[in-house]
Amino acid sequence: MTAKIIKSKPFVEEIRAEIEKEIENLRTKNLPPKLSVVLVGEDPGSVWYAESKAKLGQKIGVEVEIHRLAEDSPEDDIVSLVEGLNKDSGVHGILVELPLPGSLDKTRVTNAVSPEKDVDGVTATNRGYVLGGQEELALVPATPLACIELIERAGFELKGTRVTLVGRGDTVGRPLAMLLIKRHATLTVCHTRTVDLAAECRRAEILVAAAGFRSLIKKEMVSPGTAVIDVGVNETEDGGFVGDVDFEAVKEVAAAITPVPGGVGSLTTTLLMRNVLKAMQLQGLP
């Protein structure tokens, strides 16, 4: 049996329809949502991500302003820019494109963003709300949110389900672990030090791969009936992208699988825009 391919496109459209209604409503109240993106240096990935946010913003009615700073900008200048954006009541969301050029203190720069404008969910405060299970107070990072939306909108049950999550990074694995536990999954977290990764993956009813290693999850690691969510984005030699899952082989055995591209990653920019609207709520707007 070949797995059902879970593309995110229909869910992207669903969620956009939900937020476009809200954006229209805010515009009639003279509160056009605005996102400020801080882009330091010329990292091609970061430039591409920033521009794709601007493009989507234009499409759905969120103003996206990109602040481009030179690679060698002093840390204090970046922090000052962020602090100015914090104070600007016309700016509702702020994000600093990562990775930052090498010498900059990522913790200091990201924590300079006011928590209620931190639409990337990278400040200690928002992470703390996620740890505490207080998602209603938090801006949750878009990628873990995208995993949850894909799983739930595709009709998979998390309550009481055995989920194996491969990966424990600070932007996806760790916050996603908290979201999964809150939704009552029985969760196993694996990583590079896990002794028998294949066995842990085979136990999973839902397997989430968020390790950042191309073809880490092979056919023999997946049981029939498992739903496989691939969060990986790994560049190939020809400039394309593949996930953490050996897609062609695993789709022969899994019950369902998300593609890369066209899966988790394609949902994130839309969920980032939804975070701008949530940020406005947290700021008491309208």
Next chain:
Amino acid sequence: MTAKIIKSKPFVEEIRAEIEKEIENLRTKNLPPKLSVVLVGEDPGSVWYAESKAKLGQKIGVEVEIHRLAEDSPEDDIVSLVEGLNKDSGVHGILVELPLPGSLDKTRVTNAVSPEKDVDGVTATNRGYVLGGQEELALVPATPLACIELIERAGFELKGTRVTLVGRGDTVGRPLAMLLIKRHATLTVCHTRTVDLAAECRRAEILVAAAGFRSLIKKEMVSPGTAVIDVGVNETEDGGFVGDVDFEAVKEVAAAITPVPGGVGSLTTTLLMRNVLKAMQLQGLP
């Protein structure tokens, strides 16, 4: 074979010796460590905990000042008191005894504490550092720390080890999950919605019970060779305390087991005092 009983007493003594040296050093620099405890109402558990902190403080040289407020104190008064303590450079650690009387907003009161004085590790900021794996920046709550110290000082390896954690509360389970992942455990988190709790427990090389249910972990749920860490503190009819593990039965099968009392709980006050010293470091002292 009967399990090795892992009492915390020798580790309590080890850690006290470590911190007493540091306290002496601080006193010679005219920086006597000081902890302020805010105690609202007359909850007997809270009164007992506050007094046991004062007692230990007196023994090892940390000044513990208890601020007693009436049960019906307005929330604003409590927050004002905390804000005053934040500003007082002679106070290095602040904690608000929980639970607070019913009508008070726990999130608001606990987050009023300045993160670098939050020795209970309950502010969103400290929780966020724990989520992000940035323990060096964090004040980590004493109970999850006590589990880690007990496991490591008793000589058990966490790296690559299959750990099953039963419980996902915001003060123990969730932060402890992050600490275990950081120490390279392959971690499974179980809770009330887990379908086959016995099977998940039997898989564990180390089993941590932090659910808050008396006798939840029974003999048939534990495999020979497993080390069992009991975080539960459940009151009995006669006013005593028992853990989450059916101690008498489980000790017949486990390789090692921590008692209640005399296990995890007996380490926490000492680790709280260590947090006062870490708080001073975070404040740039000496």
